[in-house]
Amino acid sequence: MTHHDTRKNWRTRAADTAARKEAAAPLFAKGKEVLAKDTVALLEAVIRAGDVINIEGNNQKQADFLADCLNQVDKSKIHDLHMVQSAVPLKSHLDLFENGIAKKLDFAFGGPQAARVAEFIENGKIQLGAIHTYLELFGRYFLDLTPRVSLVCAYKADRKGNLYTGFNTEDTPVIVEATKFKDGIVIAQVNEIVDELPRVDIPGDWVDAVIESPRPFFIEPLFTRDPANITDNQILLAMMCLKGIYGEYGVTSMNHGIGFLTSAIELILPTYGAELGLKGKVCTHMIINPHPTMIPAIEEGWVEAIHCFGGELGMEDYVASRPDVFFIGPDGTLRSNRAFAQTAGHYAADMFIGGTLQIDKYGNSSTATAGRVAGFGGAPNMGCDPKGRRHPSGAWLKCGAELPSLDTLTGSVPRGKRLVVQGVETFGEGRKPVFVDELDAWKLAKNANLDIPPVMIYGDDLTHIVTEEGIAYLTRCKDMETRMAAIRAVAGFTEIGLSAKPEETKALREAGIVKTPSDLGIDPARATRDLLAAKNMRDLVTWSGGLYNPPARFRNW
Amino acid sequence: MALHTLEFELETTSGTASIPAPTHVGVTGSSDLEVILEPAPAGKVAVRIVTPVTGFDELWKRVVKKFTDETALAGARIEINDNNATPAVVLLRLKQALTQATAA
Numbered sequence: 001m002t003h004h005d006t007r008k009n010w011r012t013r014a015a016d017t018a019a020r021k022e023a024a025a026p027l028f029a030k031g032k033e034v035l036a037k038d039t040v041a042l043l044e045a046v047i048r049a050g051d052v053i054n055i056e057g058n059n060q061k062q063a064d065f066l067a068d069c070l071n072q073v074d075k076s077k078i079h080d081l082h083m084v085q086s087a088v089p090l091k092s093h094l095d096l097f098e099n100g101i102a103k104k105l106d107f108a109f110g111g112p113q114a115a116r117v118a119e120f121i122e123n124g125k126i127q128l129g130a131i132h133t134y135l136e137l138f139g140r141y142f143l144d145l146t147p148r149v150s151l152v153c154a155y156k157a158d159r160k161g162n163l164y165t166g167f168n169t170e171d172t173p174v175i176v177e178a179t180k181f182k183d184g185i186v187i188a189q190v191n192e193i194v195d196e197l198p199r200v201d202i203p204g205d206w207v208d209a210v211i212e213s214p215r216p217f218f219i220e221p222l223f224t225r226d227p228a229n230i231t232d233n234q235i236l237l238a239m240m241c242l243k244g245i246y247g248e249y250g251v252t253s254m255n256h257g258i259g260f261l262t263s264a265i266e267l268i269l270p271t272y273g274a275e276l277g278l279k280g281k282v283c284t285h286m287i288i289n290p291h292p293t294m295i296p297a298i299e300e301g302w303v304e305a306i307h308c309f310g311g312e313l314g315m316e317d318y319v320a321s322r323p324d325v326f327f328i329g330p331d332g333t334l335r336s337n338r339a340f341a342q343t344a345g346h347y348a349a350d351m352f353i354g355g356t357l358q359i360d361k362y363g364n365s366s367t368a369t370a371g372r373v374a375g376f377g378g379a380p381n382m383g384c385d386p387k388g389r390r391h392p393s394g395a396w397l398k399c400g401a402e403l404p405s406l407d408t409l410t411g412s413v414p415r416g417k418r419l420v421v422q423g424v425e426t427f428g429e430g431r432k433p434v435f436v437d438e439l440d441a442w443k444l445a446k447n448a449n450l451d452i453p454p455v456m457i458y459g460d461d462l463t464h465i466v467t468e469e470g471i472a473y474l475t476r477c478k479d480m481e482t483r484m485a486a487i488r489a490v491a492g493f494t495e496i497g498l499s500a501k502p503e504e505t506k507a508l509r510e511a512g513i514v515k516t517p518s519d520l521g522i523d524p525a526r527a528t529r530d531l532l533a534a535k536n537m538r539d540l541v542t543w544s545g546g547l548y549n550p551p552a553r554f555r556n557w
Numbered sequence: 558m559a560l561h562t563l564e565f566e567l568e569t570t571s572g573t574a575s576i577p578a579p580t581h582v583g584v585t586g587s588s589d590l591e592v593i594l595e596p597a598p599a600g601k602v603a604v605r606i607v608t609p610v611t612g613f614d615e616l617w618k619r620v621v622k623k624f625t626d627e628t629a630l631a632g633a634r635i636e637i638n639d640n641n642a643t644p645a646v647v648l649l650r651l652k653q654a655l656t657q658a659t660a661a
Contacts, residue, residue, distance in 0.1 A: 525656035
């Protein structure tokens with residue numbers, strides 16, 4: 001048999017990369033170091049029109065200097081870039097589209113630029129690929145969205161290109177691996193170039209150039225919640241969650257979404273949670289960033305393990321001092337990793353609990369509104385039932401066993417279900433009803449020409465809704481009619497809630513599908529800030545033994 | 558902040574609970590409210606609300622009605638000074654005020 005190799009060259013990418021690096025060769029100062037002033041020239045040397053480009057940035061650390069420099073390249077040469085990146089929270093990320101340098105966007109989270117993303121899609125400045133979940137986007141880095149050039153960020157580098165990403169390792173490993181092992185080019189901005197690193201998070205031969213940025217990279221303390229802002233109503237919801245869900249199902253592993261409800265839950269673990277006898281029975285294993293509001297529960301010995309997506313400003317010393325709980329490197333500092341934390345949050349944890357802006361009458365929820373393409377970050381990975389899961393646990397089995405419809409698809413074979421909980425007040429800010437007939441996501445889909453409305457958590461994944469009216473155990477509903485009635489029963493004074501029929505609600509309460517605070521044995525009058533283990537930022541510092549060092553904006557004493 | 562005053566009365570026919578002594582809970586902080594509950598003869602609950610929010614008069618009536626129905630309140634004067642509280646917070650404060658009044 002004769003082997004006919006019709007392809008002339010199997011190393012075209014490598015050759016192309018070599019040519020680009022050759023063009024950049026005069027710019028290298030010492031080893032892999034390129035001076036900050038030569039950054040724009042470096043980018044012009046290694047990037048070509050139409051390239052797939054990644055700028056590292058999530059809701060935490062940002063390769064902001066490299067993003068600014070990319071905006072300064074000669075756009076007659078570099079244009080129509082296809083940006084593939086976790087998040088676009090910086091002005092410079094959107095300026096690339098305004099300036100005609102980038103054309104297409106595939107991302108997961110918009111954050112503060114959500115309104116501009118929507119505007120640019122509508123006026124054709126952005127061709128939107130898709131709004132992903134993090135794992136979905138990371139997966140595509142290894143499939144059909146592999147970056148040609150990635151612009152990443154780290155605390156420190158040496159001149160061999162080794163990177164120390166430390167506390168905020170976040171997305172760097174997944175980006176660099178996908179890029180480098182497909183003959184791409186990796187450029188890192190670092191706060192400092194040093195001779196010796198505390199530890200190597202990214203090996204030097206995976207990195208092509210390192211640049212000492214003129215300023216430290218931007219980082220946002222996104223997961224810091226001041227306990228002083230927690231309301232009595234959030235405490236009432238937190239009490240219901242602990243008693244009616246955490247305790248009821250014995251949920252040991254979970255992710256807490258960002259928000260004041262989950263902060264309230266964290267802060268009443270040592271008080272109300274202890275009173276319910278839940279210590280050691282719930283919240284023992286968590287996939288969360290280093291939330292400052294977890295400090296009292298950690299100090300009281302509730303938690304065995306926490307793995308983090310990223311770091312949180314001010315928590316460095318505290319985390320480093322609790323290596324039995326957190327994942328700490330041989331150098332003594334945290335290593336976060338978003339891809340692994342999302343994997344654990346998706347497959348390994350028993351529960352996701354978070355909030356949303358809107359829930360429709362069927363139980364689908366979204367934070368998308370007509371004028372904002374925000375994306376959802378990690379919520380959908382964790383706020384869904386991972387169908388590939390095979391390992392059993394008490395909470396997972398109990399939730400699955402409650403599903404009346406399970407036998408219609410799997411017959412007599414038992415199967416568990418992840419708990420997916422949305423905790424909301426029936427009216428949000430500005431008295432906007434959270435329960436709606438139709439999600440604003442539909443209007444957004446129309447305005448931005450999306451094929452599907454951006455739903456954060458689909459109704460079939462949602463198992464529980466908690467409001468000030470009570471808990472709807474959707475997992476116990478036999479059909480859509482019952483599910484919609486259960487949603488109406490906890491929708492309060494919203495139009496959806498007002499359509500609830502009292503006799504129907506009564507039947508649902510008798511069936512244990514809806515439970516009010518009194519059904520749960522909770523006295524709303526006890527829902528006061530007195531239950532919070534820490535009432536303000538200073539209390540958190542005290543709990544931490546002075547190890548927590550809040551950012552200046554949270555130092556209000 | 559222009560303030561809007563809303564006054565209404567709810568007829569109570571089946572209620573049995575009453576307010577033994579005047580009571581006060583909450584502060585008019587952002588997204589919060591203060592509630593003053595005062596004794597009044599059975600038969601009606603008189604309500605006076607001062608709020609910066611307009612266009613929600615029906616909602617206020619529904620919230621107070623739910624409170625009087627659930628607690629079987631027979632007679633009271635309710636005074637509310639609101640600063641953009643959600644219905645959930647209003648109901649919670651009303652219940653806290655009643656608990657405090659009857660415990661006193």
